[in-house]
Amino acid sequence: MAVVFDRPHALVDIPMHYCPGCTHGIAHRLVAEALDELGIEGKTVGISSVGCSYNNYFYFNCDMIQAPHGRAPAVATGVKRSLPDNIVFTYQGDGDLAAIGTAEIVHAAARGENITVIFINNTIYGMTSGQMAPTTLLSQVTTTTPYGRDPKEHGFPIRVCEMLATLSGPAYIERVSLHDIKHIKKAKEAVKKAFKVQIAGKGFSLVEMLSTCPTNWGMTPLEALDRIKNEMLEYYPLGVYAGKDLEV
């Protein structure tokens, strides 16, 4: 019987620990499919960060390194500068990448470091139970903004793609969303393109994925998907921010 749908080889066959309805699982699958389809699992080194995805080294079948909070781009730099022919990616959440790891991501991007960054933006700290993230939307209620994010008190959410696109280093930056099949398909293309950019030696690539956190948003999985569409897309427009005309 022909197999029409299977687990990607780059994904280990064990249950994931993510909450029901969390789109981390989809993001993992997209990365794993890209590794499979590009035939690069064997030469890929992935960097896990700190947050809900801290232990995704259990899930990805390629060699994996767990990095300190926010430091994944620096660790990835060390690996890539040691093994320039290997493929190196980081998988980071918004607290990790856009708060504690801001210096590392900005400078990896500015150097045009030839790595791929998968950036999960769910506007909240998941693992530590729902605190304000640098990407938390205005008025959004979190455990550390119980009256809603007030710009006078808490400042404004950071748009990472737009910010990094002001640099000359990045070769390819795109923001995608995981809220429906159509967008997941586009996300898949973006992930694949990001890895292709690295394979071609073009430099820094980053894919930001608008993702859900039903648990800490206090929503059902379906409501959470709707929240991406109805609330996040407006502040975080999808599209290519660097490397629009880049052919790989």
Place this chain on the structure above:
Amino acid sequence: MGEKLLMKGNEVIAEAAIRAGCRHYFGYPITPQTEIAHYMAKKMPKVGGVFLQAESEVAAINMVYGAASAGKRVMTSSSSPGISLKQEGISYASGAQLPAVVVNIMRGGPGLGGIQPSQSDYFQATKGGGHGDYRMIVLAPSSVQEMYELTVDAFNLADTYRMLAMILGDGILGQMMEVVNFRDEEPIVQADKSWATTGHGMKREHNVITSIHLDPAVLEQWNKGLQEKYRVIAEKEQRYELYRCEDAEIIIVAYGSVARIAKNVIKVAEEEGIKVGLLRPITLWPFPTKAFEQVIDKPRAFLTVEMSSGQMLEDVMLAVGGRKPVYFTGRMGGMIPQVDDIMAKIREIRAN
């Protein structure tokens, strides 16, 4: 015969690293060790290596974490405030059992302190400046020649035991010029690095490098493994120099550049008819307790001299274990203990 060159301490560390097979260096500028980075920036491209000026000390140590994970010989260097910033990465690398060399050319603290030589990072280096139950092998050179030899040894020890090794020097040693006799070939330990994350090539299970173990029973086992390794090192790797201790009435305990001053004290004391010896720890961790056992019966007292408020002093007291009196004299903030100060202390001890 190898080359004989007149070189600055900091540059010798960089040269030694390259000779030891280090092809990856990540650093951030800070006085008084920046010559290491300058040397690496010039030399690494010529030997096909990588010099990268990181955006911060934090990033530099994490780049080290990445290169070490990839199985490469890698080094970073800094001075006291910068080493404080690296403590997070030092703890993680220790937890993940990654081999690498970290150089600290100490300056006065706390805080931004000053840029003059100091030994006030002894606690940080030997007791764990970062979080968790970990150790680094800490080597304390006392001459430019030793900066060369101990740097090569640091890479070998790091690879042998899969852990961090630190070269703990001070601003005097870093800036000082002396003749170095280089070997033609370095004794390089080829350690097994099958654990490294280099891509599995679809030929083996994936390798994982991590320091997190959420199950406390697992984390305890992991820690027990580390402690067992440290126990072996404490047994096998203690290094020290005993100088004129045979019939010494007072034995000075000093390391690094202070040990050089102590040797001058020994000469001056001799002229006064006082027999003084020197016990010089070369490994600060493991602390050379065996050296104390060799000489414990001889002197009437030990005198610890440091460029700090008395940090190694605590290890000296533990090693002596109350069997002899232990005295201390030292200077802080970048001030250097003078022969006269130490002689005054010796006379005071004798008058007691």
